[in-house]
Amino acid sequence: MKELLISLEHNGGIPLYEQIYQYIKTEIADGKIIAGEKLPSSRALSRQLSVSRSTVDLAYEQLESEGYLESRPCIGHFACDIEGFVQVEPNKGKTSQAPKRRREGYSIDFAVNGIDPGGFPQNIWRKISRQVLSDEDAGMFQLGDSQGEWKLREAIASYLHHARGVEAVAEQIVVGAGNDYLLMLLSMLLGKSSKIAMENPSYDNAWRCFRSLGHEVVSIPLDEAGMKPSELEESGARIAYVMPSHQFPMGMVMPLKRRLQLLAWAKRQSGRYLIEDDYDSEFRYIGKPIPALQGYDQHETVIYIGTFSKAIAPSIRISYMVLPATLLQQYRELGSNFSVTISKVDQKIIEIFLREGYFERHLNRMRALYKGKHDLILKNLKDMTSICQVFGENAGVHLLLKLKNGMTEEEACRLAKEAGIKVYPLLAYFPDCRQAGDGEGILLGYATLKEDEIQRGMNILKEVWS
Amino acid sequence: MKELLISLEHNGGIPLYEQIYQYIKTEIADGKIIAGEKLPSSRALSRQLSVSRSTVDLAYEQLESEGYLESRPCIGHFACDIEGFVQVEPNKGKTSQAPKRRREGYSIDFAVNGIDPGGFPQNIWRKISRQVLSDEDAGMFQLGDSQGEWKLREAIASYLHHARGVEAVAEQIVVGAGNDYLLMLLSMLLGKSSKIAMENPSYDNAWRCFRSLGHEVVSIPLDEAGMKPSELEESGARIAYVMPSHQFPMGMVMPLKRRLQLLAWAKRQSGRYLIEDDYDSEFRYIGKPIPALQGYDQHETVIYIGTFSKAIAPSIRISYMVLPATLLQQYRELGSNFSVTISKVDQKIIEIFLREGYFERHLNRMRALYKGKHDLILKNLKDMTSICQVFGENAGVHLLLKLKNGMTEEEACRLAKEAGIKVYPLLAYFPDCRQAGDGEGILLGYATLKEDEIQRGMNILKEVWS
């Protein structure tokens, strides 16, 4: 049994089952599938082609009725001997393949961004999308609320309360097209003159955004608990941007004590704010989820930012933030002049996705999926204890390896690259320069890779790094 | 292993496997089935429940994919540890009231914003949406180009060339979620110290945006051709925001001579830019469409902004701008740090909508629709020549009435309001104060009204204003 490389056109006028039928028929007629050979099961093929099993069934049935296939119940479909068949197929060129995307010579990319390909809940999304677009609600196409639709904000508030311990009401929530946009909006509310403290290292795109927006960014060193409060205090910053749940890229979880210290810092002087970026908190593989920093805040100093980029897909551009009461007035004066940046259709889709429990199911599924990949890497790393030590495990979709055998980051990346593997040096995530004594680090993201790719990648890394 | 007491409803609308799934999931979540516990075999359970084994299999498979169960081949299914799973329950957190929408007692609202209810091409949109969401392009859900997808930008460039005489290549185009967002992005590129000149009166939301962003806005008086070049020169502004095709709210079309004068102003000093807001250029009811100002620009001084808010729907949040070459470098340095603000799905939908000719057909349909409303108002206004004079006709989706019978705007609005009709005073669109000698003006928008509502509204206005 071989794999069938059928490229289907979903709306090319030709029915799906017909395309499958034609393909297999040609394969048999051309002798590429020989008599007696087993074909993929209807389930396997339907999964591979992302169509319903019934569609494959229809094709198989037609092939069977024409004598190309024989069906043995409970066993499979098998190609028949077609000697003596009349071939009435004069025309036709070959089906052309779409050109493959070049990957800069990398065969496996441990990218720290992105999601599992195929992880997007496409069928449910399509179903809800159709439902929303079939609705006769005329208001669906007029301009909506600048903060986002009320019911969506309620659904987000409810989710945040239960899943993240965030205390928020719909009034405080602002939805927007991606974290970058929300940072842009926030920058306006907080004023351009605000000095912003960031963890060192931190999420590179956030500091690029802040700098583009004209803010002064100061890097605060980390210890094993996260941003050092003493250095934050000394920095003179008014805003601190932190990722307490799973710091990027170091992967540490901020302990309660440190969280309280940061909250104390914010409270100490009026006008200070903590921006909590909870970018991938959905994915924890052991223990209970840690409630968000925002949940401990008693003095309206935390701005909580969350996103569906990691949990659903980066390309749908849906993020949200919870403004403390002290910033709401500021938002109403300045921010509400800017129309909402998410289509009302998408807002409605995600609202239903949240309210009807699809999100919960999806999260559980993705968590199981990513945990599998996570565990696979960890298992492989057990053979590499002399080469590196792992940090930031049991959460998120990336790991940090600290090199122990004297290799530099550049060396490690270069060796990997020569073997076709892309890994990421820690250096890239220090806004200014790295702090002393941090050691050499490599980031491995696993969201976009399949398990067999991970296994192959790890085998190669083991070899080239030894 | 305990016995499961599931009572299945065979025709309750909920599929059997779903009922089994829900039951077991709840048992695990409630701790009635503890981690590690063995579940009945699919055969045993199917016998007990009198359903097929595959039905139980389906439920088990789903539970496994979501991490509730673990399957050990040839041994059985076992419950997993679900500590840390998200449980979405009814909201027990803070509650808040949805803000009540006030009806304000108007029965007919000549709103200057919005589109025809029912004007959205819902069926085609749904069809394309379904097509896009059926596509198995895995890249569809990873983060895309910061400027927008290349093919969409090509499609927009092509449309702009043919329909608006805009000279642009895909490289220059930046798509974004609404004009407000694009202005925010532009503000960053142009620098916050830029003094911005606007027409007086002008589009109120644009000046609110600029002010929120910290720009100094100066109002330049208009004559019958539009913004006065001499006053613009004297203002010391570096940026001028204009609507040459159909000025809002005055409705004038800027003649070529004035356009060239503005371009000359921009050229005179380096760093000057014209922002051309072409918000409703799609709707012209007589004569040829006037090419955009951008098309006459020889010196890379015009930033062209267009939107699908008027032509398709405000709620879909799709706008675009054409950057002059001189700003592209600036965009790459600052702007490209911000991810695109439109879902890739929506980008694909609108790309197909443009490429396959749906947009052209839609525009023609809408133009005919709005022309009918437009003509109906004009016909009614012929009986009111003693009360008011009409401006800004034959384009867009609103008209300006200048009152001739001594009524003030407030009076006219009040009289209309008492009769349940909402009309809009010109005053609201002057950023600072109105210029002398402009007269009293009333805006009538007709996009959202049906023809019979317009007729009734006009009848009433005729009566109360006499």
Next chain:
DNA sequence: GGGTATTTGTCCGTATGTATG
């Protein structure tokens, strides 16, 4: 203790119902 019957998850083809255009 080694062969055998049974249990189990898994995979298979099949049939029918349902939604959409």
Next chain:
DNA sequence: TCATACATACGGACAAATACC
């Protein structure tokens, strides 16, 4: 009404693990 596609439900065949003789 009909074609297309997907959802739901059914029961048999198989191999691996296990229990039993």
